[in-house]
Amino acid sequence: MKKEYDILVIGSGLGGLVSALILAKEGLKVCVLEKNNQYGGNLQTFSRDKLIFDTGVHYLGGLSKGQNLHQFFSYLEIIEELQLQKMDEDCYDKITFGDDEIEYPHAQGYDNFVEQLSKFFPEERENIENYCKEIQRVCNYFPRYNVVAQNNYNPDILHLNTKRFIKSITSNEKLQSVLLGSNFLYAGDSENTPFYVHALTVNSYIQSAYKCTKGGSQISKLLINKLRKYGAEVHKHSEVTEFVFSDNNLLSSVKTKDENEYFSKQFISNIEIRSAIKLIGENRIKKSFYNRVFSWEPTSSCFSVYLVLKPKSIGSFNYNVYHFLSKDLVWNSFKYKKEKWPETYMLSSTSSKHDPEFAESLTAISYMHFTEVKEWENTFNTIASQQDRNELYKKFKFEKAEKMIQALEIKIPNLRESIKNIYTSSPLSYRDYIGSFEGNMYGYAKTSENALKTMVSPRTKIENLFLTGQSVNMHGILGCTIGAFNTCAEILGKELIDERLLEILNQTNEN
Numbered sequence: 001m002k003k004e005y006d007i008l009v010i011g012s013g014l015g016g017l018v019s020a021l022i023l024a025k026e027g028l029k030v031c032v033l034e035k036n037n038q039y040g041g042n043l044q045t046f047s048r049d050k051l052i053f054d055t056g057v058h059y060l061g062g063l064s065k066g067q068n069l070h071q072f073f074s075y076l077e078i079i080e081e082l083q084l085q086k087m088d089e090d091c092y093d094k095i096t097f098g099d100d101e102i103e104y105p106h107a108q109g110y111d112n113f114v115e116q117l118s119k120f121f122p123e124e125r126e127n128i129e130n131y132c133k134e135i136q137r138v139c140n141y142f143p144r145y146n147v148v149a150q151n152n153y154n155p156d157i158l159h160l161n162t163k164r165f166i167k168s169i170t171s172n173e174k175l176q177s178v179l180l181g182s183n184f185l186y187a188g189d190s191e192n193t194p195f196y197v198h199a200l201t202v203n204s205y206i207q208s209a210y211k212c213t214k215g216g217s218q219i220s221k222l223l224i225n226k227l228r229k230y231g232a233e234v235h236k237h238s239e240v241t242e243f244v245f246s247d248n249n250l251l252s253s254v255k256t257k258d259e260n261e262y263f264s265k266q267f268i269s270n271i272e273i274r275s276a277i278k279l280i281g282e283n284r285i286k287k288s289f290y291n292r293v294f295s296w297e298p299t300s301s302c303f304s305v306y307l308v309l310k311p312k313s314i315g316s317f318n319y320n321v322y323h324f325l326s327k328d329l330v331w332n333s334f335k336y337k338k339e340k341w342p343e344t345y346m347l348s349s350t351s352s353k354h355d356p357e358f359a360e361s362l363t364a365i366s367y368m369h370f371t372e373v374k375e376w377e378n379t380f381n382t383i384a385s386q387q388d389r390n391e392l393y394k395k396f397k398f399e400k401a402e403k404m405i406q407a408l409e410i411k412i413p414n415l416r417e418s419i420k421n422i423y424t425s426s427p428l429s430y431r432d433y434i435g436s437f438e439g440n441m442y443g444y445a446k447t448s449e450n451a452l453k454t455m456v457s458p459r460t461k462i463e464n465l466f467l468t469g470q471s472v473n474m475h476g477i478l479g480c481t482i483g484a485f486n487t488c489a490e491i492l493g494k495e496l497i498d499e500r501l502l503e504i505l506n507q508t509n510e511n
Contacts, residue, residue, distance in 0.1 A: 013041025061204025
């Protein structure tokens with residue numbers, strides 16, 4: 001039976017799910033197609049030893065009442081059901097360096113951020129205050145960052161370079177490194193990254209920082225529940241393999257691997273932009289656009305080590321640790337030396353349900369280039385499509401996990417005897433499960449020298465095809481959410497989207 005929709009969304013990453021729900025709430029007939037066994041892209045979790053591990057979302061910012069992500073999630077009707085744990089207010093992130101015993105805090109709330117860092121840099125208080133003011137100023141220039149208002153980017157903001165800005169704020173090299181210490185959140189290229197990427201990323205967490213107590217996948221599960229409430233269809237194990245065009249160059253349907261065909265009036269692609277271009281076909285795309293996209297540099301991928309701990313062996317901590325072998329590594333720590341890996345890592349813990357003062361698991365993540373796993377690039381392994389990789393790959397992962405544990409033991413001396421089980425994921429895992437090019441974490445690298453090069457409109461040259469997701473917008477929970485609202489503004493009109501969001505803002509103000 002031929003099925004026809006108003007909107008067909010390809011891919012169920014956060015951008016796709018949010019776009020689908022915005023449109024379903026307006027009464028449109030919506031369908032979402034996902035190739036994998038689990039919805040959610042970077043929101044996916046996995047279970048080992050009856051514990052939940054996050055693949056991509058380790059904490060969220062901007063979720064306190066009145067803050068931007070809280071407002072967006074309120075409109076999407078999921079904020080009340082999210083199970084959250086607020087992280088330490090005086091230290092949601094700790095920045096540490098191999099040559100320094102001090103642990104430098106990033107605190108929640110701008111006044112508190114200044115107060116906590118000033119304890120370690122008393123003579124730098126004014127400079128830290130200026131840094132905070134500039135972050136907020138830059139964020140205010142971005143469309144929809146403050147939910148409503150501000151239509152266009154400010155070109156001067158786009159070209160402001162992170163390194164130049166940080167060096168203009170303070171000449172204290174240690175403070176520079178501390179301020180940049182969480183740049184793992186945008187793949188660590190502080191020499192070339194536009195300052196707006198740093199500002200948009202860090203601002204949300206300084207506003208407020210939370211963990212999802214049941215993993216990031218609860219966000220995708222809540223969104224799917226709401227989609228079904230509004231009559232949308234959501235299908236997994238439905239990989240789109242072909243775009244079908246009509247004579248007037250409109251997309252009329254898509255075909256899936258299992259030979260189903262889905263017809264729709266309009267389409268949103270939430271898959272990796274290079275994959276979308278291949279489905280569209282080179283002949284339908286301007287050569288200049290094709291060359292531009294395929295010239296983009298992907299951000300780094302990563303290697304993750306998940307440690308299941310013995311009961312009551314290691315204390316839990318309600319913050320993340322960003323550790324660097326030296327303070328100079330913050331500028332471009334993704335350019336690691338293979339023989340010194342891991343030169344930097346992010347470490348987080350999950351509290352035991354029975355004994356909350358103890359950790360039940362630890363997750364440690366470090367950069368990894370796709371070249372390190374290139375010999376296995378022709379293998380593909382997910383729950384939906386299982387393919388065992390060879391013993392050499394298992395040996396590779398074991399050796400990397402061992403190196404990570406050795407690095408962590410410097411901070412946690414009793415770690416090794418506290419480990420019950422070890423699990424890992426490599427750039428191949430991220431590529432296969434999330435669909436990002438070469439397993440990159442955050443789409444494509446943005447540069448202050450040519451900030452517009454990697455900016456893509458949600459509207460394509462094909463009149464009824466739109467784009468969303470981290471490979472065309474800002475990455476992260478907030479970035480992809482804002483991107484989805486911008487995509488839907490192209491379909492429904494900016495005025496309608498603003499009107500809906502203003503209703504939420506007014507309700508918040510009334511309460």
